[in-house]
Amino acid sequence: MMLKCPEKFTLHSVPRLRPDFSEVEWEAVGRIWVKGLLDLGVLPVRLSSAFIVACIHRIDSVSDYVLISSFQNYLSSTERSAVAKARQGTLEECDEEDLLDLFTRMGSHCIPPKNTMEVAIQTMAHKAILQEPKYIIDCFSKTMIFALLKVPDQDSLLSLYDTKKATGKKVAQLLQTTQEIRSQKEQMVFSHLQRYVRNADQGKAEKFLRFCTGSSVICVDQIKVSFNAESGLCRRPVAHTCGATLDLPYTYSSYPDLRTEFDNILSSDYFEMDIL
Structure with missing residues (x-):
C-alpha cells in the first residue's frame, strides 16, 4: 500500500490524508507496519523519525531535538539552509525570501523577530510533522501497542531507526x-x-x-x-x-x-x- 509524501525529494516525509483512505485503510497500513517491525525488524525510514516516535510513543513524547531534526530533514536544501541561519542568528538578506516563502506555506505571512525565531520554528515544525498528520498518527497508534515489544522506549526506537537506514x-x-x-x-x-x-x-x-x-x-x-x-x-x-x-x-x-x-x-x- 502506498503512502504519498508531500514532497518527493525530502529526506524525511510524513504521510498526508487521502480522499480514498478512511480509518479502516490507515489502520490496515499500521498493522502492516507493526507486522514488518516484529517479524523482520523493518522500519519505514523514509518517514520522519518524529512521526514514527509519535505513532508508537505518543506525540507528547517527541523531544524538541528530534522534532527540529526531523523538520530540517523534511525541508528542501534551500529551506534547510535558511532555517539553520535563522536559528543561528546569521540570516542574510538573500535568505529572507526563502524563509518567508516557508513561513507563508506553513500559514504565517511574516518573518518573526529574532527573539521569537526559535519558538516560531518549533511551532512550524510541530504543525508540519505532528499536527497535520494527527489523524493518521491516531489510526496507527491503535496497533502500535504491539510495537512496544520491539522498541519499548524512544531511545531504542531511534537507535533501530538509524541502524535500518541504508548508507x-x-x-x-x-x-x-x-x-x-x-x-x-x-x-x-x-x-x-x-x-x-x-x-x-x-x-x-x-x-x-x-x-x-x-x-x-x-x-x-x-x-x-x-x-x-x-x-x-x-x-x-x-x-x-x-x-x-x-x-x-x-x-x-x-x-x-x-x-x-x-x-x-x-x-x-x-x-x-x-x-x-
Whole structure:
C-alpha cells in the first residue's frame, strides 16, 4: 500500500490524508507496519523519525531535538539552509525570501523577530510533522501497542531507526563472497563492487539494497556475492532477492566498466518504486 509524501525529494516525509483512505485503510497500513517491525525488524525510514516516535510513543513524547531534526530533514536544501541561519542568528538578506516563502506555506505571512525565531520554528515544525498528520498518527497508534515489544522506549526506537537506514558504508559492509578462495579477477571485481557501494549516496545505496534484497531498508545480515564468467551481451549482474544473493560476472575490465553497468540498472524506469 502506498503512502504519498508531500514532497518527493525530502529526506524525511510524513504521510498526508487521502480522499480514498478512511480509518479502516490507515489502520490496515499500521498493522502492516507493526507486522514488518516484529517479524523482520523493518522500519519505514523514509518517514520522519518524529512521526514514527509519535505513532508508537505518543506525540507528547517527541523531544524538541528530534522534532527540529526531523523538520530540517523534511525541508528542501534551500529551506534547510535558511532555517539553520535563522536559528543561528546569521540570516542574510538573500535568505529572507526563502524563509518567508516557508513561513507563508506553513500559514504565517511574516518573518518573526529574532527573539521569537526559535519558538516560531518549533511551532512550524510541530504543525508540519505532528499536527497535520494527527489523524493518521491516531489510526496507527491503535496497533502500535504491539510495537512496544520491539522498541519499548524512544531511545531504542531511534537507535533501530538509524541502524535500518541504508548508507553506502553500511551496505558495503553487508557484502560477503560465497567462496573463501577467490581468483585474482574475482577479487578485483569484488573490490570494485565494494568501492561502488561504499561511495554511493543514500538514494543509490537504497536502490542497490533493494536490487539485492527487495527492500530499501536494511533487513539482512549479509549480501552474498557469487561470480560467473558471462561476457558480452550476456554479461549482467543478477540478484536473487529471496536469498539476498548477487551473481556477479568477474569479466569487468575496470571500475568505470562496473560502475556504468550498475548505474544503468539502478536508474532504469522499471526499477522505480514509491512504497515506503
